Amino acid sequence: MDSWNRCKAVLLLLACVLLTACGGSGGTEGRANADSDDGTIAGLLAAPITEAQAVRFLWKSSFGPTTESIARLRQLGYARFVDEQLAMPAGVYSDYMLGYIAPTNVAAVEPREAYCAQFPTETMTACTYWAYWTNSGPSTNFFKSALTDSDQLRLRVAWALSQILVVSNSLLPKEAYGMRLYQQMLRDQAFGNYKTLLERVSKSPLMGAYLNLDSSHKDAPNQNYARELLQLFSVGAFARNPDGTFKLGANGNRVENYTQEQVRDFSRALTGWRANQRWVRDMEPFGDAHDSGSKVLLNGASIPAGTSASQAMSLVLTNVTQHPSTAPNISRQLIQFLVTSHPSPAYVARVSRVFSSTGGDLRLVTRAILLDTEALNPPEQNGKLIEPVLFLTGLLRSVGFVSDGYALDQAASAMGQRPFAAPSVFNYYSPEFELPLSSRKLKAPQFALLGFQSTSAKSQWLNTLIYSDAIPAHSLMPKALATGTRLLWPDAWLDLAGSNPMGLVAMLDTRLTGGTLSANVKQYIATRVQTISGSSSSQKIERLRLAVFLIFSSPQFLVR
Structure with a gap:
C-alpha cells in the first residue's frame, strides 16, 4: 500500500472514530475495575495484573512498555514494581561528547x-x-x-x-x-x-x-x-x-x-x-x-x-x-x-x-x-494526549528497535517538542491550557502542541520509520555509536500477520495501547490489513506495518 492510500486509510479511520462516537475511553479489556473485587486501592493493588493493564501503567511510569517491563510489572505487582524503580540509582545520559566533560x-x-x-x-x-x-x-x-x-x-x-x-x-x-x-x-x-x-x-x-x-x-x-x-x-x-x-x-x-x-x-x-x-x-x-x-x-x-x-x-x-x-x-x-x-x-x-x-x-x-x-483505575475521560517525546519513545520500545537517538531528536524538533529546547521558560505549553470548545473546561496541556505542522510531522515520521529499512545517523556522530534508527519486527507478530489478521490487531491493541481500541476500530484495521493478499514474507511485513501504522495514527491510541 503506497503512502497516499495509507493517508486515505487514516482519514477513514478518523471518520470511523468520530461517526461512531468511539473516541472516549475506547475498549474495556483489562480495566482495573473489571478485574479487582472492589475499587479500593487495596483491591486494585492485590488483583492480578493483565497484560493490558500493565501496558497502560507503563505508559504512565516509563517511556513506553517493553516485553521485559510488562513481564516484570505483572510479576511484582504495582507497588513492588514502583518501589523497585524508586530504589534504582540514577543512570547517566549517553555521552556523545565522548567523555569530554567528565x-x-x-x-x-x-x-x-x-x-x-x-x-x-x-x-x-x-x-x-x-x-x-x-x-x-x-x-x-x-x-x-x-x-x-x-x-x-x-x-x-x-x-x-x-x-x-x-x-x-x-x-x-x-x-x-x-x-x-x-x-x-x-x-x-x-x-x-x-x-x-x-x-x-x-x-x-x-x-x-x-x-x-x-x-x-x-x-x-x-x-x-x-x-x-x-x-x-x-x-x-x-x-x-x-x-x-x-x-x-x-x-x-x-x-x-x-x-x-x-x-x-x-x-x-x-x-x-x-x-x-x-x-x-x-x-x-x-x-x-x-x-x-x-x-x-x-x-x-x-x-x-x-x-x-x-x-x-x-x-x-x-x-x-x-x-x-x-x-x-x-x-x-x-x-x-x-x-x-x-x-x-x-x-x-x-x-x-x-x-x-x-x-x-x-x-x-x-x-x-x-x-x-x-x-x-482511571475514570472516563481521565487520560491525556501523548506528547511527541513519549509518542516517539513509546513506539520504538513497544515494537523493538535499534537507535542512536538522533532520528528521534529530529522528529521531536519537527513536532514542536525537542527535549530541552522549549520556546521559553513557560515550557512548550501551559499546564492551564484547556480544550477549545469544551463545555467542561477540561485541562489538556499537550493539546497546545497539536496543529497542522506537528500532526503532519508526526504522520510523516511514522510513515518513514515504519516503511523504511532504517533512518540514518548524523554524519558527525562517532562511528562506534552511529547505528541509525530502525524497528525490529517480532517474529510472533509476523506469524500472526500471515495467518490471522483479526488476531494480529487484537494482539497489537493489547500490546501497543493497553486495550483502548473499540471493536469497530479493530474491525476496520483488520479489514484494511486483509486487503494486502499473499503469504510471502514481504506481504506479511506489509500487513504488520499497516496495522501498526493505523493503530499509532488512531485517536484512541493518541489520547490515553
Whole structure:
C-alpha cells in the first residue's frame, strides 16, 4: 500500500472514530475495575495484573512498555514494581561528547577549541559539534537514555521536572555540555527533596545564564529568576487550596500570592552569585555583590539585615517550598505529566498532602501519584494526549528497535517538542491550557502542541520509520555509536500477520495501547490489513506495518 492510500486509510479511520462516537475511553479489556473485587486501592493493588493493564501503567511510569517491563510489572505487582524503580540509582545520559566533560576533564573544558584539538581530526570535529555547537547533542543523549536505560521512572520524573524547572537551548544555543550537566542534575535529584532540588537549580550556572541570576548585583538586582522562582518553580502566581483549586477572595477573584515589592525583595535576596567556571561548577558568592539589607518574603517571613548570600538563598527556598500553595501547584503538574491532564481535586489533594507532610520528598510524591486509585483505575475521560517525546519513545520500545537517538531528536524538533529546547521558560505549553470548545473546561496541556505542522510531522515520521529499512545517523556522530534508527519486527507478530489478521490487531491493541481500541476500530484495521493478499514474507511485513501504522495514527491510541 503506497503512502497516499495509507493517508486515505487514516482519514477513514478518523471518520470511523468520530461517526461512531468511539473516541472516549475506547475498549474495556483489562480495566482495573473489571478485574479487582472492589475499587479500593487495596483491591486494585492485590488483583492480578493483565497484560493490558500493565501496558497502560507503563505508559504512565516509563517511556513506553517493553516485553521485559510488562513481564516484570505483572510479576511484582504495582507497588513492588514502583518501589523497585524508586530504589534504582540514577543512570547517566549517553555521552556523545565522548567523555569530554567528565569530572577529570573539568580543568580542560575551556578553551573549547584547544581541548578538542588534541584529538585526531575526525574525533576533533565530532567533539566540537556534539559538545558545543549543536542543540541535538543533549536531545539525542536524552532519547538514547529514554529508550534503553533501566531507571525509567526516574527518567520520566526528570523529564517532567525539566518542563517545570525550564532551561532551554532555544536561548542558550551552542552550549550542549552545560545542558547535559543540568539535565543530569535533574535526573540525579528526581527522587530527592524539592528544596534541595531548587537549591541545585538556583546555583546552576546554566540557570544563572538563562534567567540572569549569574552576576546579579546589589546595585541593580535582576528580577528575572526571582519572578520565575515564585511564579513557575514554587508557589504560583495565585493562591491554591490543598486540592489544587484556586482560592477566591471576597470579590470572587483569584488571590495573588505575592506583590511586585516582594519580587524586588526576592531578587535582592538572591544577588551576589557568579559562575566561576562556565557551566561546570555551581555558582558561588562573589565579592560584596550581595545585598545584605533586610527583605520581606511571603506569609510574614523576612530576612534580617547582615545575612550572607548563602544564608539568604536558603531562607528564600525554605520560604517558598513551605508555602501552602507550593505542594498543590507542583503536585498537580507532576500528575499532569505522568498520569492525566485533568486530575480531580481529590487526587491532587491526596498527592499534595504527601508533598506537604514529607517536606517535598519527591520519591514519596511519585509513589503517591502512581499508586492512587485514579492512576490504577482511571475514570472516563481521565487520560491525556501523548506528547511527541513519549509518542516517539513509546513506539520504538513497544515494537523493538535499534537507535542512536538522533532520528528521534529530529522528529521531536519537527513536532514542536525537542527535549530541552522549549520556546521559553513557560515550557512548550501551559499546564492551564484547556480544550477549545469544551463545555467542561477540561485541562489538556499537550493539546497546545497539536496543529497542522506537528500532526503532519508526526504522520510523516511514522510513515518513514515504519516503511523504511532504517533512518540514518548524523554524519558527525562517532562511528562506534552511529547505528541509525530502525524497528525490529517480532517474529510472533509476523506469524500472526500471515495467518490471522483479526488476531494480529487484537494482539497489537493489547500490546501497543493497553486495550483502548473499540471493536469497530479493530474491525476496520483488520479489514484494511486483509486487503494486502499473499503469504510471502514481504506481504506479511506489509500487513504488520499497516496495522501498526493505523493503530499509532488512531485517536484512541493518541489520547490515553
